[in-house]
Amino acid sequence: FLAFPGPLFLHERASFWSFAAAEKVRRDLIDFGLRIGQRLEATGNAHEARSIYLRTLDHYPDAGPVCKALIKERLSRRDFEAAVDDYARYERALRAAGEAAPAVEIRALVEPYLVRLTR
Template sequence: MGGFRLEIDGAEVAPGAKPTRALDILRIICLSRDQVCSVETLQDWLWPDLDGDQAKAALEQALHRLRKLLGQGELVTLREGRLRLAADKVWIDLQDWEDRLKRVLSGQRDSAMEEQEMLLEGFVGPLFSNGPMPAWSNAAADRVRDGFVELAVRIAKHWQSQGDADRARQACRRALDFYPESAKLHGTLIQESLSRNDHAGAIEDYRRYERALASTGDDEPSPLLRSLVRPFL
């Protein structure tokens, strides 16, 4: 999350210039459910232009480089056509964050609020935010975005119900730092302003949403959000 980083026994590993595909194998497995990915999926994603035998050879070569880079062959195992990470030897920030998110979202809002806010503040950023995002990471990136936005909205609605507008809006703004075009976050801010009959504030919230869309090249605002403020425009 944030940016890819590899550590072994607390020391950061410099991958060097060659093992790009080797690291892609590692990244894909880390993003896969239960850290298991089929050989066929890896071949289709990383070597789509090669035929079966060529893709297989390329995968074997990249896997050899990955194991050499890690220095511990047992960290990545191949069994029954599937590559997997040794769960008892590997820690992945994404898996840890999603496990914590699932736990706090499944609990009672009030009792878990402190942990929810810690999770919100501890978010280091979307996947691959320090470089281009490969197509094979889109599903995982969307999952992280949706979970983080849901967390922020839940916190905002809690504080709104407690009459604390500042903390409610702070939660949404924290999430907007990472996902500025999120209609759900902007909609939560607009609804919060409207709940206090702050029509001017709601309009400003909507204008901020429009500016965010324009900055990302998307100039089609949500009809639902526009309908919220249409009577006051």
């Protein structure tokens, strides 16, 4: 996982086969990062889990499931401000990727704290 060099065909012209291959690698790496992070969390290694989630987001910053796991990890430690920061990074990544809006379920995780921190 840590040796993964980054997204496939990032600076090359995409063809059907290369797009499909790159998307499969993306899905697999995101799934792998989530599984590693969740296993680390389950064994009490929240700091290492966060490191894995962030490493995954280095390659795929708009990966909603990873952002969700990262935010949930922060909330489990009652670090509400950091959870809101992680959510803000997720929103920025979506805008940069040209996506419209964050997933409703991810925004719902931080909604109570967005209101509280903006007062």
